[in-house]
Amino acid sequence: MLKEEILYEAADLKNIIHDPNVARLVINKDKIISSNIIEGIEINTESIKDGVRIRLIVKEGKIIIKPVHLCFGVTAENAVQNIEINTEIKKGASISLLAHCVFPTAKDVLHKMNAKILLREKAKYSYFEKHIHSPGGGVRVIPKTKVILEKEAKFKTEFELVKGRVGLIDMDIESKCGPDSVMEMMARISGTDDDRIIIRETGYLNGNNSKGVLTSRVAVRDNAKAEIFNKLIASGNYSRGHVDCKEIIKDNGQASAVPIVEVKNATAHITHEASIGSVDKKQLETLMSRGLDEDEATELIIQGLLN
Amino acid sequence: MDTILKTNNLTLSFNGKKILDNLSLNFREGEIHAVVGPNGAGKSTFASIVMGLEGYRKFEGDIIFKDISIKKLGVYERAKLGITMGWQEPARFEGLKIRQFMQASTKDKKEDSIVKALSILGIDYREYSERAIDKSLSGGERKKFELASIVAMQPELVILDEPDSGIDVASLDNIFSAIKHLHSNGATVILITHSLEVLKNAQYAYLLCSGTLLDEGKVSKIRKYFEGKCLSCAHKNIPLFSELEKNI
Ligand SMILES: Nc1ncnc2c1ncn2[C@@H]1O[C@H](COP(=O)(O)OP(=O)(O)O)[C@@H](O)[C@H]1O
Ligand SMILES: [Mg+2]
Numbered sequence: 001m002l003k004e005e006i007l008y009e010a011a012d013l014k015n016i017i018h019d020p021n022v023a024r025l026v027i028n029k030d031k032i033i034s035s036n037i038i039e040g041i042e043i044n045t046e047s048i049k050d051g052v053r054i055r056l057i058v059k060e061g062k063i064i065i066k067p068v069h070l071c072f073g074v075t076a077e078n079a080v081q082n083i084e085i086n087t088e089i090k091k092g093a094s095i096s097l098l099a100h101c102v103f104p105t106a107k108d109v110l111h112k113m114n115a116k117i118l119l120r121e122k123a124k125y126s127y128f129e130k131h132i133h134s135p136g137g138g139v140r141v142i143p144k145t146k147v148i149l150e151k152e153a154k155f156k157t158e159f160e161l162v163k164g165r166v167g168l169i170d171m172d173i174e175s176k177c178g179p180d181s182v183m184e185m186m187a188r189i190s191g192t193d194d195d196r197i198i199i200r201e202t203g204y205l206n207g208n209n210s211k212g213v214l215t216s217r218v219a220v221r222d223n224a225k226a227e228i229f230n231k232l233i234a235s236g237n238y239s240r241g242h243v244d245c246k247e248i249i250k251d252n253g254q255a256s257a258v259p260i261v262e263v264k265n266a267t268a269h270i271t272h273e274a275s276i277g278s279v280d281k282k283q284l285e286t287l288m289s290r291g292l293d294e295d296e297a298t299e300l301i302i303q304g305l306l307n
Numbered sequence: 308m309d310t311i312l313k314t315n316n317l318t319l320s321f322n323g324k325k326i327l328d329n330l331s332l333n334f335r336e337g338e339i340h341a342v343v344g345p346n347g348a349g350k351s352t353f354a355s356i357v358m359g360l361e362g363y364r365k366f367e368g369d370i371i372f373k374d375i376s377i378k379k380l381g382v383y384e385r386a387k388l389g390i391t392m393g394w395q396e397p398a399r400f401e402g403l404k405i406r407q408f409m410q411a412s413t414k415d416k417k418e419d420s421i422v423k424a425l426s427i428l429g430i431d432y433r434e435y436s437e438r439a440i441d442k443s444l445s446g447g448e449r450k451k452f453e454l455a456s457i458v459a460m461q462p463e464l465v466i467l468d469e470p471d472s473g474i475d476v477a478s479l480d481n482i483f484s485a486i487k488h489l490h491s492n493g494a495t496v497i498l499i500t501h502s503l504e505v506l507k508n509a510q511y512a513y514l515l516c517s518g519t520l521l522d523e524g525k526v527s528k529i530r531k532y533f534e535g536k537c538l539s540c541a542h543k544n545i546p547l548f549s550e551l552e553k554n555i
Contacts, residue, residue, distance in 0.1 A: 246401070282394070282398040285358075286394065287411060287412075288386060289385075289391045290391060290412035291460065296411075303407070304403030304439070307403070
């Protein structure tokens with residue numbers, strides 16, 4: 001199979017690759033192997049050491065209806081990939097991105113991502129990042145993202161490992177929320193073997209009436225380890241936030257959660273829930289009483305949590 | 308008819324307090340039984356022991372299912388023998404879709420069987436299949452899905468702990484249809500209840516109080532307790548029978 005085809009297949013791009021109405025950018029290590037830019041979007045790229053720098057702009061008032069597909073792949077077994085991506089969604093514009101990070105045969109792949117996202121007034125941005133890793137876990141993924149939400153902007157991001165082993169995921173995402181803006185950040189990861197998961201999610205609810213939710217769902221099995229740092233700081237009048245972290249551990253898995261919530265304004269309000277532990281006993285016994293063995297029941301519960 | 312389940316002198320204590328005290332009950336194959344009694348009588352404890360739930364595995368006495376002791380078996384092994392239960396307060400599963408939950412429970416794994424089991428409870432599968440069994444469902448809805456999953460499992464013995472709790476009057480008939488369906492498919496049903504409406508579905512009933520058997524017999528006899536005509540009883544929580552009356 002050609003390298004491109006490996007990526008297209010893994011990233012579910014086969015059907016959209018010939019669709020002129022769907023914007024896309026497909027990168028293998030440091031080379032752009034396919035792109036399509038549509039009306040309302042500007043994408044500029046330049047080569048950097050081991051990677052690509054991308055500048056993405058959605059023009060003022062433009063509503064991009066079909067999700068824009070990004071694919072950051074490495075088909076080599078050993079490689080470093082650096083992606084820098086600066087995004088600006090102009091006033092009143094809206095975009096949804098579906099990003100596939102595909103490292104299907106990785107033995108030692110380091111994928112670094114540095115993203116800056118600026119959402120102008122009333123801009124809407126949603127980003128779904130799906131990871132497809134090699135079964136051996138020879139991947140290190142280190143994404144750092146900074147987001148600024150201006151007045152009434154909406155930001156939503158979801159991170160999910162769809163296939164393969166984590167290896168190392170060390171992600172750090174921070175957002176600063178202006179007045180009446182809404183931010184949602186969600187990560188769902190399941191670790192096995194000696195995987196290591198580090199999630200840092202930070203939200204500053206600076207604007208009046210800004211809202212933010214940080215959600216993480218993590219399962220660790222075997223000797224996998226997860227550390228979740230959720231931080232939410234509310235200083236805007238009537239800002240509202242919620243931190244919700246659930247981690248299931250099995251075997252020798254280890255998990256920690258360090259939630260920090262700070263409220264600097266008497267009209268603001270933050271709630272926080274976290275649970276770490278083995279699978280809920282009642283859930284487990286319910287499924288077992290229907291004839292599932294303990295492993296099957298545990299798997300199903302974890303699958304649900306990561307749904 | 309043959310006995311399918313027998314408990315021999317079940318005695319269980321928590322913190323030195325006897326919750327079940329020498330309880331010996333007999334359940335005939337294919338019949339609908341009721342276990343009634345006031346709050347705190349030990350009904351849910353009885354269900355938990357029969358199912359083998361964690362925390363309810365250390366007790367005196369024995370549980371005989373089809374002539375073998377199941378005392379040492381875990382929940383899964385008991386389920387494999389055809390024993391299952393419905394919880395008084397069903398579990399919530401974050402993110403688990405109704406489709407996944409039903410598939411896991413359904414004996415023949417066929418979608419037709421899922422659709423049919425849910426229709427007995429008055430639920431349209433297509434409408435709910437992708438929804439999660441989490442806090443977005445009401446307690447009554449979860450109760451119905453739980454009962455549907457039991458119907459789909461086709462058990463031989465099912466213990467339903469307060470099958471009507473959280474169920475509105477309009478849905479009560481769905482619950483009773485499911486009980487009838489289980490029965491007509493040969494299952495032995497044990498209804499745990501303090502409601503007369505539920506008791507009426509049974510053929511034979513046991514009355515518990517403070518973890519002991521106070522009386523047993525046909526429903527026509529046991530229902531008298533719901534009319535305030537209780538036997539004098541040396542047990543300390545006999546005043547709780549007034550609660551029974553409130554529930555009628
Ligand atoms: N796990 C437990 N630990 C301590 N006490 C318990 C436990 N389970 C039940 N009990 C006690 O046993 C008694 C019977 O409870 P239960 O079986 O739930 O009654 P019922 O279902 O008849 O209302 C109650 O006093 C209850 O507090
Ligand atoms: Mg009870």
